Amino acid sequence: MFFLLDPLTPFVTMKLKMLIKDMEIKEMTGSADVDVIGVAYDSRKVKHGDVFIAMKGEKVDGHSFINDAVKRGAAAIVYEKVTGSELKADSNKLTAIKVHDSRKALAYISNNFYERPSDELAIIGVTGTNGKTTTTYLLKSILEAWGKEVGLIGTISYIVKDRHYDAPHTTPEAFEFQAMLSEMLLSGCSHVVTEVSSHALAQRRVDYTNFDVAVFTNLTRDHLDFHATMEDYFRAKERLFKEILLKEGTSVINYDDVWGRKLIGDISGNVLTYGLETGADMAAVNIKDSFEGLVIDIKFRDRVYGIKSPLIGMHNVYNILSAAGAAVSLNVPWDVIIDGIRKMSSVKGRFEKVDAGQDFLCIVDYAHTEDALERLIYTARGLLKGQGKIITVFGCGGNRDKGKRPVMGKIATSLSDYVVITSDNPRDEDPVEIIKEIEAGASRRNYVIEPDRREAIRNAVKLAEAGDILLVAGKGHEDYQEIKGVRHKFSDREALEGAIRDRTKNV
Secondary structure, eight states: OOOBSSTTOBOOOEEHHHHSTTOOOSEEESOSOOEEOEEESSGGGOOTTEEEEOOBOSSOBGGGGHHHHHHTTOSEEEESOOOSSSSOOOOTTOEEEEOSOHHHHHHHHHHHHTTOGGGGSEEEEEESSSSHHHHHHHHHHHHHHTTOOEEEESSSEEEETTEEEEOSSSSOOHHHHHHHHHHHHHTTOOEEEEEOOHHHHHTTTTTTOOEEEEEEOOOOSOOTTTSSSHHHHHHHHHHIIIIIEEEEEEEEEETTSHHHHHHHHHOOSEEEEEESSTTOSEEEEEEEEETTEEEEEEEETTEEEEEEESOOSHHHHHHHHHHHHHHHHTTOOHHHHHHHHHHOOOBTTBSEEEOSSOSSEEEEEOOOSHHHHHHHHHHHHHHOOTTOOEEEEEOOOTTSOSTHHHHHHHHHHHHOSEEEEOOSOOBTSOHHHHHHHHHTTOSSSOEEEOSSHHHHHHHHHHHOOTTOEEEEESOTTOOEEEETTEEEEOOHHHHHHHHHHHHHHHO
16 A cells, blocks of 8 residues: 555556556567556656556657657556657667557556555446536535545546545546545545546546446537547447446436437446436426425335425436436435435536626526537526526637537527627637637527627626526636637636626626
8 A cells, every 4th residue: 555645646666567467468578577666648747667658649649759758767668559760779678568559558557556446445437418517516415424435536626535636637547547546545535426528438547447336417419529420429428337337336327318218228237217207217206496496306116205405407407316326326325315415505617606796696607518508598597587588608619519509509599588609718719710600500689799708798797687697608617718728817707706896886
């Protein structure tokens, strides 16, 4: 057992032969009886004694940096394919291992390097397009109500008991993922709840992890810049249930989702379904939704359980069902499930209320897909009282699926009374061009364009009247705006609060 300075820096020396024991290898030169002090897949981070794993990335190929890793003192190289020039005999001591899949090798070696932490943890993975974050926080609340120490890995942050780490990815790369599991185990956690993104599944970041429960929330259009088709997107998600989940584990699946039903037909083993439709194992009935929260009954195995939650909206009914299904699969008592759901009040940037003394309702939400935006506006419409209006501020991210932009433009203008189309995270794209693609889908001329997101929010606040609901969608919890490779400090919540204060001063 070893201890960590941070989640990525263990004090340990291991023999390479232990890291690659029983691993599928095409060929190897050099000795496996060498000491390894670390694992790296970025040549710039290689330290003397590391094993460097060369992987082909989305933008660069790690095989081009093998010699750089050797010069930095790599004890061994793992690679898929080299032409010869990348792998020079710079050192007689260098061990080179050729594999079929470098990403698979990284997951295998990382798991062994951290002494297979998931063997001693109960791991719950949540995947799907929407609802992952809220479901994981609901599960964390339920498990803590059960008296468990819980780690969480997800979009907002990585949480180890009372320690919070920034989350550069929804699901970290395999080495960092196993490092986090190891720190959670050493810190006394018994359970880990993690979001599992489609990118992570396609890139084998969570391979060789023992998942006890896998949750499928839904599948709607997203990430088609990465996955060629919806079928490819689905197949990536499916890996969690067909290839990674323990054979004795439980799949908890949304029965109301068309892709969920497809998944049910494709897998074997223990399956628990949830939904509103007849046929689900766990069903929500007698739903009452208000701004005070949700009141629902859950029917399961001929019994009915009354649930109260401060969360709002039909999408959260599904999130509650998925969390309850996962908890039941872990044998959590129903009184604990009910208590844990009741205690979980909100998640940062998920239908988050912003109150700075204004006489209209302001909501910040992470909705950045067509389905999530539609649900957000429908939820707001259901809460609207009297003659109030729905005002929506949103944009679309750059370097991402362009096909959803006009669709989101149509949804926003069709369902809102007024729309301000603005910039999200334009990344390397021109925000004006992104906005034009959104505008192409507009169903009616009830919108204005303001590329500056802060000004867009300010303009929306000026338009809002008593009883209206102002929605700011797309960025949620994010505290930055990415423009041309630079992350500028920006928070929708702070921008809203500032605009409301300025409006109040000028009244």
